[in-house]
Structure formats: C-alpha cells, structure tokens
Amino acid sequence: MPFDASAYGRHVAAVYDDTYAHLDPAEAVERLAALADGGPVCEFGIGTGRLALPLLARGLTVAGIEGSPEMVAGLRAKPGGDRIEVALGDFAQTRVPGEYALVVLAFNTVFALPDQAAQVACFRNAAAHLRPGGRFVVEAWMPDPGAFRAGSALRPVRVAEDEVLLEAAVLHPAEQRMTTTKIRLTDGGVRLLPANHRYAWPAELDLMAELAGMVREHRWAGWAAEPFTDDSREHVSVWRRPEAA
Ligand SMILES: C[S@@+](CC[C@H](N)C(=O)[O-])C[C@H]1O[C@@H](n2cnc3c(N)ncnc32)[C@H](O)[C@@H]1O
Structure with a gap:
C-alpha cells in the first residue's frame, strides 16, 4: 500500500x-x-x-x-x-x-x-x-527493542483522573518498524489512535x-x-x- x-x-x-x-x-x-x-x-x-x-x-x-x-x-x-x-x-x-x-x-x-x-x-x-x-x-x-518482551508490549502513557492513555505496540525488528495503537479511555468513551513508526x-x-x-x-x-x-x-x-x- x-x-x-x-x-x-x-x-x-x-x-x-x-x-x-x-x-x-x-x-x-x-x-x-x-x-x-x-x-x-x-x-x-x-x-x-x-x-x-x-x-x-x-x-x-x-x-x-x-x-x-x-x-x-x-x-x-x-x-x-x-x-x-x-x-x-x-x-x-x-x-x-x-x-x-x-x-x-x-x-x-x-x-x-x-x-x-x-x-x-x-x-x-x-x-x-x-x-x-x-x-x-x-x-x-x-529505540528500546528490549522493552518489547515476546515482540509486543502494552504500557501506560498517562494515567489521570479523567483520562487513561495506553499504548499497545508490536515490534518488527527486521525492518526497524513498530505498529502502535494508543488507546484513550475517558468518560466519553474509548478512542483508538493508530500510528506506525520506522525507528x-x-x-x-x-x-x-x-x-x-x-x-x-x-x-x-x-x-x-x-x-x-x-x-x-x-x-x-x-x-x-x-x-x-
Ligand atoms: C505527533 S504530531 C506532531 C504535531 C506538532 N509538530 C506537535 O508537536 O504537536 C505529527 C504531525 O505530523 C503529521 N505528519 C505525519 N507524517 C507526515 C508526513 N509524512 N508528511 C506531512 N505530515 C506528516 C501528522 O499529520 C501530525 O500532524
């Protein structure tokens, strides 16, 4: 694509x-x-x-x-x-x-x-x-590939009373790429924020x-x-x- x-x-x-x-x-x-x-x-x-x-x-x-x-x-x-x-x-x-x-x-x-x-x-x-x-x-x-145990990770980016922001990531080390989606949780609902990285x-x-x-x-x-x-x-x-x- x-x-x-x-x-x-x-x-x-x-x-x-x-x-x-x-x-x-x-x-x-x-x-x-x-x-x-x-x-x-x-x-x-x-x-x-x-x-x-x-x-x-x-x-x-x-x-x-x-x-x-x-x-x-x-x-x-x-x-x-x-x-x-x-x-x-x-x-x-x-x-x-x-x-x-x-x-x-x-x-x-x-x-x-x-x-x-x-x-x-x-x-x-x-x-x-x-x-x-x-x-x-x-x-x-x-870049910190060691942080991706078994190739993937889920980590908190921000934790506040009115918002929790998590990041789910999968590493593709052969191409120095990372597929990520941030998950934003608020009282208003859940929002997915995808972003790809070539690190x-x-x-x-x-x-x-x-x-x-x-x-x-x-x-x-x-x-x-x-x-x-x-x-x-x-x-x-x-x-x-x-x-x-
Ligand atoms: C993480 S945001 C940063 C925005 C701003 N620089 C800031 O510091 O808040 C990345 C911005 O780059 C734009 N962007 C990403 N890749 C791009 C590309 N290849 N060409 C032009 N804009 C791009 C996105 O649409 C977005 O607005």
Missing part, C-alpha cells in the same frame, strides 16, 4: 489537542527560538500548531508542511493560525516557499515516515529549505544528515540541553547546513 501522509491526522485530529494538553511546550519553544536566532522557521508536521503558534507569538515568521487537512483545520481555527503558510503534503517531498533559519521536526514525527529511503529524502528536503548556516532539529525517542538510532540519523550535506552541531537529551548519556530515553539533535564557501 502506498504511504499516506494524511492517515495519522485523520484518526487523531479530533482529540489531538486534548490528548497532549498536559505537555508544556515552553522549554521546546524557548530552545527553538534560540536556535532560529530571529530567522524564519519551517515546521515539518506542523499539526495543530502546538509549537508553531507560540513561536509565531514570539514574533518569528513561521511556515509549515502538513499531511493532514484535519490537523491544518485545527491550526487555522486558533488565533494566529491563519498567519502561517502551510503546504499540504508529505514533508519528505513537499516544498513550502522560502529559505529558513530553522527546520523543525519534533515529537518523534521523523519515525512516521515509512522507511529509510523516505527518511533520507526528508533530511534532503530539510536541507533544501535551509539557508546557508541554517539548522535542522529533530526530537525523537531512543532509527541517532547514529543512523547522523548518516542521513551527512547524505543531505549537513553537519551535527548538538545532541541533547531534551529541550533543556541536558547532556545526552547512556541513560537518555530521547534526544534533541541539531544539524547545520554549512555556510556558503
């Missing part, structure tokens, strides 16, 4: 903001603004604007690429959402006009691409959006950046620039397009 960049949003858009309302984006926004250094920002998989709208509110020019019309409708419905240019399409291939100081691919969304070739194309597309010296930042979890370790992402002509500048354990160590469960990585010779 051909890859469908709109599939995730079709299932998730109606409950996306409620599901992730408990996450405070302030640290990420602070770091992204520092990395952009006043220049224009393009977010791949901009979604409903969780990061993009606070960046816009800080006076930055923001654009994005998004596969899901439902997620873009959510963005447009918010104050400022109509001031962000969004190209509808797959961020591995789609171009949004402009030359950017920063391209952002946050919240593990690099793994939403179906295979290595699509991820390499995405890194090349990010580099093509950057002005010389511009930065590409990726936020992603560290990669940071070293593979470094090679993708190199193929796209970029050089790594930072790897942190999170948005507060914590040191990346053996115990880090996620990373925020920054690569730069070299300055013109």
